[in-house]
Amino acid sequence: MTSTLLKFPRLNAPELHQLPNGLTIIAEQMPVEAVNLSLWVKIGSAVESDAMNGMAHFLEHMIFKGTQQLSSGEFERRIEERGAVTNAATSQDYTHYYINTAPQDFAELAPLQIDVVQNASIPDDAFERERLVVLEEIRRSEDNPGRRTFRRSMEMAFDFLPYRRPVLGTESVISQLQPQQMRDFHANWYQPKSITAVAVGNLPVNELVEIITESFTKNSGQSLVINDQLSVSLEPAFTEIVRQEFVDESLQQARLTMIWRVPGMMELNQTYALDVLAGILGHGRTSRLVQDLREERGLVRSISVSNMSNRLQGTFSISAKCGVEDLDIVETAIAQHLRRLQTEPVKASEIVRVRRRVANRFIFSNETPSDRAGLYGYYQSLIGDLEPAFNYPDYIKSQDAPELMQAAQQYLSPDAYGVVIIKPQIANS
Numbered sequence: 001m002t003s004t005l006l007k008f009p010r011l012n013a014p015e016l017h018q019l020p021n022g023l024t025i026i027a028e029q030m031p032v033e034a035v036n037l038s039l040w041v042k043i044g045s046a047v048e049s050d051a052m053n054g055m056a057h058f059l060e061h062m063i064f065k066g067t068q069q070l071s072s073g074e075f076e077r078r079i080e081e082r083g084a085v086t087n088a089a090t091s092q093d094y095t096h097y098y099i100n101t102a103p104q105d106f107a108e109l110a111p112l113q114i115d116v117v118q119n120a121s122i123p124d125d126a127f128e129r130e131r132l133v134v135l136e137e138i139r140r141s142e143d144n145p146g147r148r149t150f151r152r153s154m155e156m157a158f159d160f161l162p163y164r165r166p167v168l169g170t171e172s173v174i175s176q177l178q179p180q181q182m183r184d185f186h187a188n189w190y191q192p193k194s195i196t197a198v199a200v201g202n203l204p205v206n207e208l209v210e211i212i213t214e215s216f217t218k219n220s221g222q223s224l225v226i227n228d229q230l231s232v233s234l235e236p237a238f239t240e241i242v243r244q245e246f247v248d249e250s251l252q253q254a255r256l257t258m259i260w261r262v263p264g265m266m267e268l269n270q271t272y273a274l275d276v277l278a279g280i281l282g283h284g285r286t287s288r289l290v291q292d293l294r295e296e297r298g299l300v301r302s303i304s305v306s307n308m309s310n311r312l313q314g315t316f317s318i319s320a321k322c323g324v325e326d327l328d329i330v331e332t333a334i335a336q337h338l339r340r341l342q343t344e345p346v347k348a349s350e351i352v353r354v355r356r357r358v359a360n361r362f363i364f365s366n367e368t369p370s371d372r373a374g375l376y377g378y379y380q381s382l383i384g385d386l387e388p389a390f391n392y393p394d395y396i397k398s399q400d401a402p403e404l405m406q407a408a409q410q411y412l413s414p415d416a417y418g419v420v421i422i423k424p425q426i427a428n429s
Contacts, residue, residue: 022193035201040377054169249425273407279354335414
């Protein structure tokens, strides 16, 4: 099945193809002398059991350790010989592999990437060596104050959804995993129906599609029946202020994170107003919280606002670094700003600022093949629809003051949220 997405703005003109084996291919010719191939696997840490937490990320490492056709290290060597670039990343909801190549090298290098992703051999000896690398990555993560703060925030945000667990997994789990468990995990989840292959660059679309189709057809094994839908209930909004405090001797200043449970990608229409509110509150020096708490009152060293839309459920968070003596004042001030959002219409000038920022960032995020491949792959992989990828600025433009006030009233209670406070050791000395 082929779909030319003609109704979208002329800035974007990809074609979407659905193969009989379930693979989705998105291809677009772009007059830039490069080609990006991105393979988005709709599998991340959210599909893992607690006993295998970290398997998806560990597997991302092992993907590059060879296949029957490619010995360990050969893929990277052949990529580097042509001056191409490859990398990968794992999140809660997806794993993403990509290469950037010159157009004349795409026909040779793209099948190699598809081979390593589909046919990873996961040898025992390489598994044991890479286990040490992953364990060291976990230890480095634990040594990072920002990552420790984020982990505690996610544990506060979610009581039972898998987003509460670290993508890297834990040292105790990773130490116990076995190679055959990973081979089974790979065979079960890395099926064509879970993969979106996106190719953008200066080659004809039919050539891009043909190369990808031939490679997946040649490399595909037996198709398994898998259930890639997470059948879980969403977590209810906080009904009171739930507070946790920690002491972290590595910190110089306290860290405050306030969290609300909000809609995720599966309720995409409910996320746009929250994106605008995040911009009004905390994006840029003239945003409300930055202007008030940092620029004018000097209460915080930094303050940021994020509306993070996971596939199933999102989190709206406000994070600040400040002195221990100012924690209560800062938290109270943030709550007051939220009350203002619920009772006073947002000024037109503030909405215009956010709209302009979003529109400009959208243009900038479409400048390179890798930018576009990332945009297409993310939306198609997570929600099975490209339309929101192109029209995001229009959705933001459609948000007006009444809608923003309603969203603040519905989702951002100043009297019910999760809060994580991390104090430096000197506070208790």
